[in-house]
Amino acid sequence: MFKKSILLVAGVTVAITMGAAVAHEASSPAINARQHVMQLYAFNLGTLGAMAKGDVDYNAAAASSAANNLALLSTLDQSAMWQGGSDNSADTTTRALPDLWQNFPDVGAKSAALAAAAAAMQDAAGQDLASLRVAMGALGGSCGACHKAYRAPEN
Amino acid sequence: MFKKSILLVAGVTVAITMGAAVAHEASSPAINARQHVMQLYAFNLGTLGAMAKGDVDYNAAAASSAANNLALLSTLDQSAMWQGGSDNSADTTTRALPDLWQNFPDVGAKSAALAAAAAAMQDAAGQDLASLRVAMGALGGSCGACHKAYRAPEN
Numbered sequence: 682m683f684k685k686s687i688l689l690v691a692g693v694t695v696a697i698t699m700g701a702a703v704a705h706e707a708s709s710p711a712i713n714a715r716q717h718v719m720q721l722y723a724f725n726l727g728t729l730g731a732m733a734k735g736d737v738d739y740n741a742a743a744a745s746s747a748a749n750n751l752a753l754l755s756t757l758d759q760s761a762m763w764q765g766g767s768d769n770s771a772d773t774t775t776r777a778l779p780d781l782w783q784n785f786p787d788v789g790a791k792s793a794a795l796a797a798a799a800a801a802m803q804d805a806a807g808q809d810l811a812s813l814r815v816a817m818g819a820l821g822g823s824c825g826a827c828h829k830a831y832r833a834p835e836n
Numbered sequence: 837m838f839k840k841s842i843l844l845v846a847g848v849t850v851a852i853t854m855g856a857a858v859a860h861e862a863s864s865p866a867i868n869a870r871q872h873v874m875q876l877y878a879f880n881l882g883t884l885g886a887m888a889k890g891d892v893d894y895n896a897a898a899a900s901s902a903a904n905n906l907a908l909l910s911t912l913d914q915s916a917m918w919q920g921g922s923d924n925s926a927d928t929t930t931r932a933l934p935d936l937w938q939n940f941p942d943v944g945a946k947s948a949a950l951a952a953a954a955a956a957m958q959d960a961a962g963q964d965l966a967s968l969r970v971a972m973g974a975l976g977g978s979c980g981a982c983h984k985a986y987r988a989p990e991n
Contacts, residue, residue, distance in 0.1 A: 714879040717872040721912075724869040728916060746913045753908050757876075758901045761883060 707774035715762040716775075718754060725750045726820070729802070732810065733817045739810040748799070748806035751820070755796040769833050781831040788831065795823040862929035870917040871930075873909060880905045881975070884957070887965065888972045894965040903954070903961035906975070910951040924988050936986040943986065950978040 707713045728747040731737045766772075768779040781788055798820040805816035862868045883902040886892045921927075923934040936943055953975040960971035 710879055710882065714876060717875045717879070720872045721869060721876075724865055724872070724917075727865065743916065746916065750912050753912055757905050757908055761898065761901065762879075 708772055709764075709767060709774075711762045711764050712767050712772060712775050715759060715777075718757060718759065718762070721754055722751060722824070725754070726824075729806065729813060729817055729820075733814050739813070741807045741809075744806035744813055745803070748802040748816075751799040752796070752803045755792075755799040776833040776835070778831050778833055784831075788827070791823070791827045791830070794826065795820075798823040863927055864919075864922060864929075866917045866919050867922050867927060867930050870914060870932075873912060873914065873917070876909055877906065877979070880909070881979075884961065884968060884972055884975075888969045894968070896962045896964075899961035899968055900958070903957040903971075907951070907954040907958045910947075910954040931988040931990070933986050933988055939986075943982070946978070946982040946985070949981065950975075953978040 707716055725747040729744060732739045732744060763777075763781070765782060767775060768777050768782060769775050770779050798816070802813075802816040802820050805812040862871055880902040884899060887894045887899060918932075918936070920937060922930060923932050923937060924930050925934050953971070957968075957971040957975050960967040
């Protein structure tokens, strides 16, 4: 279990690093907006991930703040940010695959899984580092599930 | 009252346009994160502003969605995004003035005013266009109050 969590934490770190490398401005306000949401996920996950990895000392208040932010962000209505025709076949500033628009029920389920994992992190983050690490595994897994299915690999 | 609202709506439009022109990636994750929050404000304000100006037809559901998002965003804990030493005298990728860090009580009051204006927009946005326009004036005013006090003019 511990090894699995660490592996998933490492996966989240990779995702965060890749996210931070996106320095372009996308060509549409909607694509920009969803990338801003992703970056805010990454920022708050970064706080939790740094504690999980032991790069910074565990701090219950800072961990709870980041977890609360993630839970809030997971409840944003992103429907206006994922308009038809904004996939990576139509626009090179996004890595969102056309399949996403063909599978809204699954996307909705994956989004709900993220919200549930963020809520679980809200409960865990302020308790102790061990609880945070367990919740981080599930949270990273929920990010990865959607990226694996609906995001193109980085060029 | 009507003229005043229109003026404030125009002010918001200017602010949104200026925000969208920021295509750089800031030099620190914390500065990036607060700019992502601002851009998400701008995206959702843009939806409401376009209706207020008559550029797009009033749509109660879309207006409510944007207002709900603004209210959620106004409750994010941004404390980790405004670290000491991240003002525009230390970092050219931000326009945040050093005065901000010297006036936290006032910044907190202005932030609370924004949250209150966003909550009022939540009540107003789904009612009708006239209510949306009135709420837009107060919301734009709350953005402008903080920008005027603590943000350097664009170069």
